[in-house]
Amino acid sequence: MSIIKLHDKYFKSYISSKQIDEAIQKLVDQTTEDLKDVDTPLFIGILNGSFMFVADFIRKYNSDCEVSFVKLASYEGTNSTGKIKQLVGVNENLEGRTVVILEDIIDTGNTLQEIYQIFEDKKVKQLKIATLFFKPDVFKKALPIDYIGIPIPDKFIVGYGLDYDGIGRNLEEIYQLTTEPKMKNIVLFGPPGAGKGTQAEMLRDKYQLKHISTGEVFRFNIKNETELGKLAKSYMDDGNLVPDEVTINMLKEEVDKNSDANGFIFDGFPRTESQAKALDQFLEEKGERINGMVALEVSEDLLVERLLERGKTSGRSDDQDESKIRNRFVEYNTKTAILKDYYQAQNKYFGANGVGSIPEITERLSQIFDKL
Numbered sequence: 001m002s003i004i005k006l007h008d009k010y011f012k013s014y015i016s017s018k019q020i021d022e023a024i025q026k027l028v029d030q031t032t033e034d035l036k037d038v039d040t041p042l043f044i045g046i047l048n049g050s051f052m053f054v055a056d057f058i059r060k061y062n063s064d065c066e067v068s069f070v071k072l073a074s075y076e077g078t079n080s081t082g083k084i085k086q087l088v089g090v091n092e093n094l095e096g097r098t099v100v101i102l103e104d105i106i107d108t109g110n111t112l113q114e115i116y117q118i119f120e121d122k123k124v125k126q127l128k129i130a131t132l133f134f135k136p137d138v139f140k141k142a143l144p145i146d147y148i149g150i151p152i153p154d155k156f157i158v159g160y161g162l163d164y165d166g167i168g169r170n171l172e173e174i175y176q177l178t179t180e181p182k183m184k185n186i187v188l189f190g191p192p193g194a195g196k197g198t199q200a201e202m203l204r205d206k207y208q209l210k211h212i213s214t215g216e217v218f219r220f221n222i223k224n225e226t227e228l229g230k231l232a233k234s235y236m237d238d239g240n241l242v243p244d245e246v247t248i249n250m251l252k253e254e255v256d257k258n259s260d261a262n263g264f265i266f267d268g269f270p271r272t273e274s275q276a277k278a279l280d281q282f283l284e285e286k287g288e289r290i291n292g293m294v295a296l297e298v299s300e301d302l303l304v305e306r307l308l309e310r311g312k313t314s315g316r317s318d319d320q321d322e323s324k325i326r327n328r329f330v331e332y333n334t335k336t337a338i339l340k341d342y343y344q345a346q347n348k349y350f351g352a353n354g355v356g357s358i359p360e361i362t363e364r365l366s367q368i369f370d371k372l
């Protein structure tokens with residue numbers, strides 16, 4: 001679930017597999033009921049876009065039926081009218097049959113009208129139309145559409161059989177055209193002692209990004225007794241974890257407050273897959289996305305050494321005990337692994353060697369940031 005790019009355009013996820021499935025089930029139920037007295041109806045899918053819809057529809061249709069596909073092809077006519085449309089693939093004698101056209105999408109209805117005219121000449125007994133998607137705002141024809149899965153606004157969609165200039169048909173879900181993302185949004189990770197805070201500041205200044213440290217956002221809200229701060233505190237006072245929703249809402253406010261930013265460095269968030277999903281969804285609604293998760297990679301032994309060294313002078317008790325330090329890494333690694341998998345699945349995980357001087361590491365991170 002995220003913003004994807006096909007050719008030159010960006011698309012955001014729009015209709016889930018589950019919603020598609022439910023819509024198809026509804027169409028199957030309606031047609032089954034209406035056709036219960038018909039002796040073997042013939043379902044005809046209009047290629048190419050309808051292949052997935054037809055496959056899923058037919059799988060759910062439990063009464064006897066026949067299935068066929070046609071393609072509307074245009075060829076240059078020899079007469080003066082120029083282009084003539086022709087259905088390729090109907091060889092059956094359709095006289096007296098009940099035919100149900102299965103369309104993936106009806107937009108202006110131009111295609112449907114062509115198909116209608118062609119079938120009228122074939123003396124079918126009954127012609128019904130079922131479409132998975134329908135754009136009521138653009139449909140201008142006086143043709144009956146018997147079954148409509150999901151009405152959608154007049155925006156271009158892809159996926160589940162539908163293409164944008166040839167590609168995108170294999171997407172399982174439906175994506176909707178969106179504007180090009182303007183922001184660079186990065187989730188920054190680093191184990192304790194890796195120098196993440198320092199690097200976040202360097203990168204914030206270099207790329208003019210807003211650094212959102214979850215810890216700071218929490219302290220700000222609690223100190224200023226905002227509604228969300230009070231809510232968070234009430235959980236903390238009872239010794240409970242603050243629910244994801246409260247944390248996410250705080251971050252949303254922070255993002256909305258800085259809506260003219262070039263982008264954000266998220267620090268300390270997300271920590272769980274469900275938080276990562278919520279963040280994706282929130283950004284998607286704004287036509288934005290996470291460009292990548294960037295993680296500083298430093299060997300544990302080296303970090304333990306560094307932290308113990310720091311503990312000698314800083315007096316921080318949690319930096320003085322090796323087993324406590326190692327525990328923090330276990331926790332860090334467990335959490336990071338989950339998110340690493342999540343972002344890696346979207347090709348958005350980038351590890352950076354975190355050993356070296358501050359400028360060296362900033363340079364390495366910059367090389368990643370530049371690419372994102």
Ligand code: IMP
Nearest residue numbers: 049106107108109110111155156157162
């Ligand atoms: P019509 O405007 O109803 O004739 O639709 C023509 C064809 O355009 C459809 O069969 C689809 O192949 C394609 N089409 C219309 N709207 C969309 C869309 O939002 N995404 C992908 N293809 C579309």
Ligand code: MG
Nearest residue numbers: 046049104105
């Ligand atoms: Mg079509």
